[in-house]
Amino acid sequence: MKYKLRHLTHYQYSGPATLSHNEARILPRQLPWQTCSNTQLIISPDAIGLSERQDFFGNRVAYFAIEAVHNSLEVVVSSDVETFPRPAQDFFSGTAWEDAAAEMSRAVRTGNRDSIAARLFVLDSPFVMRQPALREYALASFAPGRLLRDALLELNVRIFNEFTYDEDSTTLATPLQEVLEHKRGVCQDFAHLLIGCLRAMGLAARYVSGYMETSPPPGQEKLLGADATHAWVAAFIPGWGWQEVDPTNGCVPDERYIVLGWGRDFADVTPLKGVMTGGGEHKLTVAVDVLPVIDVASERLLI
Amino acid sequence: MQPSGTKDPALRDLLGDYPGHSGHDELLSPNQQPRAHWQPLLAEIVAMGADTLVARSEEAQSLLHENGVTFNPYEDDPGQLRSWRLDCMPCVISDADWSYLEAGLRQRSRLLALLLDDLYGQRQVIDEGLLPPELVYTHPGFLFSAADVPSLVHRPLLIFHGTDVIRDEHGQWQVLADWTQSPAGVGYALENRITLSRALPGVYRDAPIKRLAGFLQAQHRCLASLAGSQRQEPNIVLWTPGPGSPGYFEHAWLANYMNFPLVEGDDLVVRDGQVAVRTLGGLHQVDVIMRQINDPWCDPLELRPDSLLGVPGLMQAARSGHVHIVNALGAGVLEHPALAAFLPNLCQRLLGETLMLRGRDALWCGDLQALEQIRGSMDEWVLRDITRPGKTFRVDQMGLAAVQSLRLDLQSRPHLFTAQKPLQAGVTPGFNPASKTVERQTTTLRFFSAIEADDINKPVNEHSFRIMPGGLAWVGEPGAPLMKSRVVKDIWVLAQAPQPHVSMLRQAQGPILVTRDGKDLPCRVAESLFWMGRYGERLDIRARLLREALGRLLQESPQEAVVTLLPDLLTALGVAPDEEELADELAAIGEHPRFSPEYLLARDRLLNLLTDQAPDGLPMTFSHFVRNSRAVRDHLGDDAWRSVSSIRQRCNAISRTKGVVAGQRLLEAIVIDLAAFFGLCNETMPHHYGWRFLDIGRFIERVLGTLQLLKLALLTANQPGIPLWEVVLATTDNFTVYRRRYRSQLHPSAILDLLLFDESNPRSVGYMLKRLGRQVARLPSTSENTSYRNLENRLIIQATSTLHLVDIDSLADLQHSEDARDILMALLDDLIEPMAELSDAVSHSHFSHVEASRQLVTMDVAH
Secondary structure, eight states: OEEEEEEEEEEEEEEEEEEEEEEEEEEOOOBTTEEEEEEEEEEESOOEEEEEEEOTTSOEEEEEEEOSOEEEEEEEEEEEEEEOOOOOOOGGGOOBHHHHHHHHTSOGGGSOHHHHHHGGGGSOBTTBOOOHHHHHHHHTTOOTTOBHHHHHHHHHHHHHHHSEEOTTTOOTTOOHHHHHHHTEEOHHHHHHHHHHHHHHTTOOEEEEEEEEOOOOSTTSOOOTTBBOEEEEEEEEETTTEEEEEBTTTTBOOOTTEEEEEEESSGGGGOSEEEEEEEOOSEEEEEEEEEEEOOSHHHHHTOO | OOOOOOOOHHHHHHHTTOOOOSSOBSSBOTTSOBOGGGHHHHHHHHHHOHHHHHHHHHHHHHHHHHTTOOOOTTTTSGGGOOOOEEOSSOEEEOHHHHHHHHHHHHHHHHHHHHHHHHHTTTOHHHHTTSSOHHHHHTSTTOOGGGSSSOOSSOOOSOOEEEEEEEEBTTSOEEEEEEEOSSOOOHHHHHHHHHHHHHHSHHHHHHSOBOOSHHHHHHHHHHHHHHHTTSOSSOOEEEEOOOTTSTTHHHHHHHHHHHTOOEEOGGGEEEETTEEEEEETTEEEEOSEEEEOSOGGGSOTTTSOTTOSSSOTTHHHHHHTTSSEEESOTTGGGGGOTTHHHHHHHHHHHHHSSOOSSEEOOEEETTSHHHHHHHHHTGGGOEEEETTSTTOEEEGGGSOHHHHHHHHHHHHHOGGGEEEEOOOOBOBEEEEETTTTEEEEEOEEEEEEEEEOGGGTTSOGGGOOEEEOSSOEEEESSTTOOGGGOSEEEEEEEBOSSOOOOOOSSGGGOOSOOOOOOSTTOBHHHHHHHHHHHHHHHHHHHHHHHHHHHHHHHHHSOTTOOTTOSHHHHHHHTTOOOOHHHHHHHHHHHOOOSSSOHHHHHHHHHHHHTTSTTOTTSHHHHHHHHHHHHHHTGGGSOHHHHHHHHHHHHHHHHHTTOOOHHHHHHHHHHHHHHHHHHHHHHHHHSOTTHHHHHHHHHHHHHHHHHHHHHHHIIIIIOSSOSHHHHHHHHHHTTOHHHHHHHHOSSOOHHHHHIIIIIOTTSTTSHHHHHHHHHHHHHTSOOSOTTSSOOOHHHHHHHHHHHHHHTOOGGGGTTTTTOHHHHHHHHHHHHHHHHHHHHHHHHHHHHHSOOOOOEEESSOOOOOO
């Protein structure tokens, strides 16, 4: 699929800020099944020292500072993204979950490099602390000897079925325990929850941030800015690789999913971080468009 | 009961109960004879005699105390004072022992440098299974943001390194810990050496001890070469968390010794990708930062967002090569206690050598086999949790519930724990001044290494290190932290022959000699100097006033309440009760056979000013003064600092003093100490901007104090007249001058002449305005080229002209003419107003007002 991607982040401050340093993780990664071109980053007011690097996880990070007195900050990224089918399940992904967990806790000397690298994602991270309740919840899907990929898909669907999407129920700071109790949350919470469940089972799981193409209600035209940033999960199947799942929609990500980056949890892939002097309170507006490039008409919508 | 094995009775007395230890003994060989390398020192000590040694030991102690050497962060808080005792008996290391130790320490530094480079680069040690990922990635010192794709500029990460070692029961050296962020103690080691060589000059002059100063020169060269050829006069700063931090004394000491500006987080800012210090002359670019702050707190953008000490954007500046941070951010991961278990293998793999200095026996609990072993024998181990550094768990010293919770933690997060075998240490001798004998001690030694300056641009596998031939030793259980120790020691590394004496202090300066005009003074330092001046002067004025008031208290008849000066003095000190309070308090005091209630009230209110609780009491004013002095410790001479220490001791004693006479004496002493302090500042501080701000602070305070006092004594007092005027003259120390000049009875016009108009009298307002004018005119200015005068100058001109334009005749008859009094009142008010405004104006133009920074996204998560 071909997409025109546009992601706008706007912060309005209640007072003037004199200096700010920022880090943005909003440039899509290059992947075997995803290419990006014509990527543009527009920052206003003018940014100083804009530079791009790759972080520990290989994500693209843009650093910039704003040194003029400013009352708002706007960051717009636009890019042409083309996605292809992700690698399909095959013989090598048919690992029993116990074997996968054993691989993750094997003595280091005998592990293979991909497995050793994946072990970071079994550990606790700032937003995801393993706890018995998570293991208890997950256990129903992990019958002895079951294939990891089957258990994973079932757990993914269970979360989708048993939890309610509710934007008002949680904040960034809502602990996993609470999400589990109230069975409500947003994509971030569900991703963290699934990661926590997998890690509690001794498996490696990482947080993926990105976008998903959404369709307008039947018969209506798609509204600009109606899309949103999204988050899902990838679990490590030793000997095969990372399998993505989306607990918010209970499905397996396909070509409609655009990957920005990944990390241990949200903290590693926060889209826009900043520290400023002054500024007071601030108000955030985000607008995302993931527009499929089908015909000339939809091209015209993008200015 | 123990045969001392020595025939010299004096030596036998000195050794007392020391001999007879069955394990390793530093001092005595197994046949209980002093080892050869201790003999010269023992001979000196015996010759000197125990009593002399006690006296010298006390001398050393008071030297340390006067210099304020302490780890105590709450030095200005009276109840918390705690400092070290410096043992006058050093740890002596023989030439042969040193050769091995030095080689082992150098190897260790090389090994850790290579390991660090790999951990933040290729991470082969993880890929190859030499280090488990769980061990590395869970350590709070492993910074993911420092581990991005390697930059093109190669630079060394590990520059300085500190290692704690101890000799075990078998005489083997064992490493207890590595310090790789900002190893503390070099400054203390030197200070101890300087102190002891002053207290025991004979011993230190003659012994063939390796000198320490060369190592600091080497450190200086390292830092200078890091800045490299980038700029002609590289700016190297020492970054401290501030006066509240336990190591602040050392930070200030090092900054002074190495001639680096001492900066705090608020002094630094990242602009245009460069790190800069906010100075009086604007932003001043920084090339190298010698940091004394732990990794996670250094940059609230990329590291802990809740850090108030850090500098946003610092990591990016370091990443792009615009600034060098020493040691590099992320080096803290090498302080992981479980590395000890992996270093022998790593040494083979990375260096191809056998590890010379073994760590203490340790197991990493993340290893399943190790975990089984530990769970089976929990009471044989000391456990450490890397997320709670400094804390140790010993099952045999814990309650049941605590053990249970520890077992659970160990079960669910084993990779956070390291188990160490308790260590049986050998004994070292220490001199106990109370028993006047040598006693057995357990001593930990900290050694320091620095990369050779010439190797800085070489690849990391070619780095070599230099070890400081000496270090810092402290007494305590093996593994007990330095900060908790009560006794510290010097370390002597013996050389083959006497070493040429290198002057420890100024000669040891590194190659960079920057002539400072003072414009590079951080704004924060200027501000602290200014307030130190103001509070110091305020302390002086109030001490003098209170001294006079206590004097009056003794002179006056305790029965008469009405014709006394006391109410006016209470007003001058700002503690006069208002009418309502007066009635209540007098009623509460009630009748007393010998004293009138008014007298008792005044006495109570005056003595109250000597207590800690009084909001404008002397101890409180002093604590403001000392807080500002501590923040500029590196700008004050040692002698000036000694007078601060002396005032502190007096202030600690002050609140316990309850008598009027004793109070008076203390106040006398404080006045003299303060005079000494400011005198020494004038004598020793370069007369640059820093000193000017100090002086401006003092004189603003003094001019305001004098004007208020004149207003009270001549215009608003209940009981104006000669006794009160005497107080004015005494408070301003002008009694003698007055008498010599006027040889007459006190007269208001003469007082005005002396204290207001006479520009040659340093206590007159006229003189003070002139001095302030001169100082303010020489402050850095942004409008040098224009004839426009800034607000500070205008305010002084305004006050000076007001004073100059007075018609003195109109003030002639103050005692009888209401007009004259009105004119004087207007005059004093017209002088007070611009002077009060001057303080704000100076502050506004020159001091930085850093707003707290905020996070765009707040993430309240556990760290």
